[in-house]
Amino acid sequence: MADTQDENDEAGEGGGKKRSKAFLFMGLTIGIIGAAGGFYAAYSGYIPMGSNPDIGRFEARESDADDMPDVRFVPIEPIVVQLRTDGENRHLRFRAQLEVPSEFQGDVTRFLPRVADVINGYLRALDYTDIADSAALVRIRGQILRRIKTVIGEGKVNDLLIMEFAVI
Helix, strand or coil: HHHHHHHHHHHHHHHHHHHHHHHHHHHHHHHHHHHHHHHHHHCCCCCCCCCCCCCCCCCCCCCCCHCCEEEEEEEEEEEEEEEEEECEECCCCCCEEEEEEEEHHHHHHCCHHHHHHHHHHHHHHHHHHHCCCCHHHHHHHHHHHHHHHHHCCCCCEEEEEEEEEEEC
């Protein structure tokens, strides 16, 4: 009697494993078919991606050159500042340009000494750990642009383009 019970247990375990593998295989098959169908529907356009169907499609127009804003780029003299570190002598070389509307180019050029002073003061307050992380350049750019707009005036400077930001 014990022998028949052992045989039933062995048969039950093997049948359970086969059933488990069958469900796993069916699940994987359904998942792959669903993923392929979803990809095809999105790729072929059956599922609209956004409210505008022309998003992502670029068509060159002749009037693109006319639509460009009338801006000028005013270079700022390169600035080299010493960074505060733990005993090492490191310097930061900074070079940038200001994007300004063409009607304010003269005004911005007149204020370049003040702009250099503001940038110099901000960069000297930094230490090496402030510029070490990956988001530092974006943060520093925003801080400098905010200070420049305070000095020159709101609406006279569109953007700050950093041309060189190197630790030497």
